[in-house]
Amino acid sequence: MKRFLILFLFSSMLLTSCGSADSSVEAASVSAAQYIENKGSDTIVNLALAWAETYQAEHADVRISVTGGGSGTGIAALINGTVDLANASRQIKTEEIEEAQAKGVEPVEHIIARDAIAVIVNSENPVSKLTLQQISDIYSGKITNWSEVGGEDRPIVKLSRETNSGTHVYFLETVLRLGNSKDKTLFSMDTLLLPSSEGIISEVRQNPNAIGYDGLGYVPHDVKMIAIAKEAGGGYVLPSIETVNDKSYAIARDLYMYTNGEPTGIVKEYLDWILSEQAQQIVADLGFVPAK
């Protein structure tokens, strides 16, 4: 009986001490730092991390946590109220807006940078230019051999991001369907759906049959980018900051951050800073295209 009593006393002491320790830590952190939760598109995650690091170095009282997971994941988190800023490489869908409004969340859009999607092939592949129509035909399965577009007699292995990627949806709408919303063209069933940009790059790097696409900021030097023409007779254009800004490169898009309502406080300060010259220089350094 005595043993029980001691045990009881001891454990209750432990519990109370834990409780007080917890609350004191919390109080300290609230006064010392403010948190911004930032989550979403895998395309933006490196950029968002670079921004967060630079910003935190200058503002010691702000802590920004950045995670990826995909545009939809970020927007879902914003709707569920678990993040302050959702990164998205596509615009929010109407269903998502409705879902958000049902939960009392009002998504507000901010364009933070631009991105071009580069179509990439193995460096040994002699093909270096394609029209949008040809790329569409390749991915929908109408063209299955490189010899049909001026290359060697090799089967074409098509690589794509998973369907949960904003890049996948954008590529489907802009390239496969050529921006025509009534077009119901789908990716050919034998298109490989890889879970990461890295997967696509590593397959393209070693496989001369492969064609893939990825954000301009992620394309390493040892794979070949394809010059793209909007129409059959038009000029072929390689993706770069200049060609994206003068709109001559066909596959480019805006990148977004979403907030719940108009941003206030530290989130507003952070967003304003993102559009500053210093932050937009980071955009250019990472291979994306500045929003301004």
Next chain:
Amino acid sequence: MWSQMEKSLNWREFVITRAIKASGYSAVVFVLLIFFFLLREGLPALSEVDASSLLNIRWYPIEAYFGILPLITGSLIITLGAALIAVPFGIGTAVYISEIAPRWMREILKPLVELLGGLPSVVLGFLGILVVSPYLRVLLDLPTGLTAFTGSLLLGGIAVPTVVSVAEDALDSVPRAYREGAWALGATKWQTIWRVTLPAAKSGVLTAVMLGVGRAIGETMTVMMVTGNAPVMATKLGSLFSPVRTMTATIAAEMGEVANGSTHYHVLFFIGMVLFLISLIVNIIASSVVFRSKKRAERILS
């Protein structure tokens, strides 16, 4: 004093037996809870998507194509391939470790095999992407190395340690007298292994195979990384050498993105249900075979 102690003993006995009982039942309760959860989240899929489109051959959920057949065949062909690799290798290794290897060899091999079992599957996935798939593409002259076969090879590698350690335990527990009897009758080492030791350890070896298959069919990370994830029907033998998409990889890749309560969400849970049912069937077949062979063994012995 004495009675007080007895009382506290009784009381302890009561608590301990109840606690053990509860933990025994908890396994069953958890499985049932999981199954009911799967049913609750998965069954609405049947009313939202009609059966004919569930049995379609196209899986493209963002445009409401919910054909799960390619995913099922994808999982099955990879598991079959993995079993074809893991079973002979696993049982062979177990036989070698338990019956043939000298003692010192055995003491090196067994921990090594167990170490292999502890390798995180994501590490094997990296190995698959960077080494196995490029090598297979060149060796077999395939369009791409990200195929069902690559997945099978790696899954076989993942299943082998499970098969080895369970089968080795089963072989080890065969009484020495069986082997000595066979040798006394003039059987060679191979004859003893094939006709006496393995049949005597049959139920354990079968359990090993089933556990290995179960490990293979539920594996996610590796297959997601190396099989290419293209939802193509795998109906021919040649499908083994083209990309496939498995049920597990589909759930893992898409669950994070899907809106809670949407049709896509329900269909993903439905796939989880199918996966659960498949492993349930595998287990039931395994235990019925084990049960039947046990009965026969009892008959022979009596």
